[in-house]
Amino acid sequence: MTDVQESPTAIADFGGTVLRPGDEGYDVARGVFNQMIDRSPAVIARCHSSDDVAAVITHARTMELPLSVYGGGHSVTGAAVVDGGVCLDLRGLRTVDVDPTGRTARVGGGCTWGEVDAATQESGLAVTGGRISTTGVGGLTLGSGSGWIERKLGLTCDSLLEVQLATADGRLVTASDTQNPELFWGLRGGGGNFGVVTRFTFRLHEVGPILLGGLLMYPAAMAGDVVRFYRDFIAGAPDEVCGGLAFICAPPADFVPEPVRGQPVLGVMACYVGPVADGYQALGPLLEFGPPAISMVQPMPYVALQQMLDEACPRGMRNYWTADFLGNLPDEAVDALVERAAQPVSPLTQINLIPGGGAISRVPDDATAFGQRTAPWNVHYLSMWPDPADDELNIAYTKETAAAMEPWTTGRSYLNFIGDEGSDRVADAFGPTAYSRLQALKQEWDPDNVFSHNQNIRPAP
Numbered sequence: 001m002t003d004v005q006e007s008p009t010a011i012a013d014f015g016g017t018v019l020r021p022g023d024e025g026y027d028v029a030r031g032v033f034n035q036m037i038d039r040s041p042a043v044i045a046r047c048h049s050s051d052d053v054a055a056v057i058t059h060a061r062t063m064e065l066p067l068s069v070y071g072g073g074h075s076v077t078g079a080a081v082v083d084g085g086v087c088l089d090l091r092g093l094r095t096v097d098v099d100p101t102g103r104t105a106r107v108g109g110g111c112t113w114g115e116v117d118a119a120t121q122e123s124g125l126a127v128t129g130g131r132i133s134t135t136g137v138g139g140l141t142l143g144s145g146s147g148w149i150e151r152k153l154g155l156t157c158d159s160l161l162e163v164q165l166a167t168a169d170g171r172l173v174t175a176s177d178t179q180n181p182e183l184f185w186g187l188r189g190g191g192g193n194f195g196v197v198t199r200f201t202f203r204l205h206e207v208g209p210i211l212l213g214g215l216l217m218y219p220a221a222m223a224g225d226v227v228r229f230y231r232d233f234i235a236g237a238p239d240e241v242c243g244g245l246a247f248i249c250a251p252p253a254d255f256v257p258e259p260v261r262g263q264p265v266l267g268v269m270a271c272y273v274g275p276v277a278d279g280y281q282a283l284g285p286l287l288e289f290g291p292p293a294i295s296m297v298q299p300m301p302y303v304a305l306q307q308m309l310d311e312a313c314p315r316g317m318r319n320y321w322t323a324d325f326l327g328n329l330p331d332e333a334v335d336a337l338v339e340r341a342a343q344p345v346s347p348l349t350q351i352n353l354i355p356g357g358g359a360i361s362r363v364p365d366d367a368t369a370f371g372q373r374t375a376p377w378n379v380h381y382l383s384m385w386p387d388p389a390d391d392e393l394n395i396a397y398t399k400e401t402a403a404a405m406e407p408w409t410t411g412r413s414y415l416n417f418i419g420d421e422g423s424d425r426v427a428d429a430f431g432p433t434a435y436s437r438l439q440a441l442k443q444e445w446d447p448d449n450v451f452s453h454n455q456n457i458r459p460a461p
């Protein structure tokens with residue numbers, strides 16, 4: 001939570017607190033993860049209840065002001081804040097209620113994954129969550145939600161049981177398989193286009209609390225061999241084997257030998273969602289391959305695994321991201337990726353290659369709005385750097401790297417990891433059939449496109 005001194009509100013029926021330009025705490029509250037975004041809302045309305053959320057939506061509509069929704073502030077486009085408009089701030093809705101017997105969690109719309117993981121792990125339970133603990137549950141879940149344990153437990157949205165939602169016309173409704181099922185379909189992948197979720201209810205699963213996991217690190221010269229080995233290994237691995245590959249620069253940490261620090265390396269994040277002993281057996285070939293220069297795979301708390309990369313993704317950096325799904329990964333694709341990854345222009349930049357398959361791929365494509373379930377790979381190009389003078393260099397590097405991999409993409413984008421790339425890329429995330437269905441849903445629930453400050457689905461004409 002920010003250190004905010006909040007002033008009284010002029011928003012009708014609003015029990016929350018507001019910040020305006022000049023108020024103490026305003027500049028902290030308008031900050032988002034991506035330092036390239038510097039927007040000044042006319043008002044930041046921090047909601048403390050679902051009724052507050054509905055009141056803020058109605059206020060923005062009445063005043064004809066643009067509206068943004070602040071969940072965890074991690075959208076790389078800075079969708080959480082809007083210049084001169086109303087920022088509906090969900091960071092006051094941060095409770096997590098776990099029912100260990102029924103194995104469900106009710107999660108406030110402004111929670112972060114660190115909060116959810118901590119609360120659910122008290123009972124040895126979890127739902128697939130973000131790989132960085134400060135990411136918002138709201139944006140991540142509505143965009144489908146990818147996390148380390150997804151091959152075993154599916155995407156985050158696959159464990160969503162119900163949401164409470166404030167609609168564009170200021171009503172509070174429930175969406176689930178039995179109530180407003182079409183809306184519930186669209187909320188699982190269609191992003192924040194249909195309303196503001198004030199409460200998510202997730203099904204929980206037994207995970208840990210101790211599991212076998214951690215990072216293996218290989219020198220860049222071995223990257224091609226390791227990626228090829230991993231590709232073949234994961235294709236035959238059980239669902240319990242989770243993780244992914246990360247082209248990174250070795251951090252300036254004690255466990256990294258001095259000459260390697262800052263050099264490009266290949267990281268393999270490995271984890272086994274099941275008993276530790278079984279994990280050693282299933283991960284055995286991976287742990288032995290190479291062998292790795294550094295191995296940090298060991299029994300560890302699931303929450304530690306979930307925070308393992310937090311330091312590698314510091315807030316306050318400039319960010320330019322894009323992402324694609326790959327339909328296959330032949331040797332030529334591996335070579336192309338390894339060649340680009342060996343020449344990063346910022347030591348903070350990451351390229352993550354996440355395997356599909358497992359539980360994700362067994363959900364039918366049309367069961368949720370997110371419809372890219374059979375792609376074997378999801379690749380995220382995540383460029384981060386501190387200095388504005390390096391913007392052009394880093395943006396060009398990201399675009400050129402993604403372009404080098406274009407021959408192997410499925411043509412579908414992944415909205416959780418792309419920037420402002422135009423309306424065609426948004427439509428491409430779903431394909432024509434699902435996109436038409438989403439447009440019809442948008443027409444039904446938000447015909448005036450009140451929720452437009454996002455990866456926007458236009459209402460059906």
Ligand SMILES: Cc1cc2nc3c(=O)[nH]c(=O)nc-3n(C[C@H](O)[C@H](O)[C@H](O)COP(=O)(O)OP(=O)(O)OC[C@H]3O[C@@H](n4cnc5c(N)ncnc54)[C@H](O)[C@@H]3O)c2cc1C
Pocket residue numbers: 033068069070071072073074075076078079080090109110129130131132134135136137138139140141142143144145146147191192193195196197198313416417453454455
């Ligand atoms: C460091 C970092 C790590 C990440 N790791 C992962 C990862 O492991 N897996 C993954 O899938 N994605 C990941 N992402 C991407 C992330 O899922 C998206 O950026 C997502 O939009 C972030 O959600 P947020 O609530 O934090 O963002 P915000 O910027 O606050 O919100 C983004 C948009 O989401 C919508 N939104 C947010 N909350 C709500 C709500 N309660 N109701 C309705 N709409 C809402 C709004 O449309 C808003 O415009 C990561 C991003 C970052 C920066």
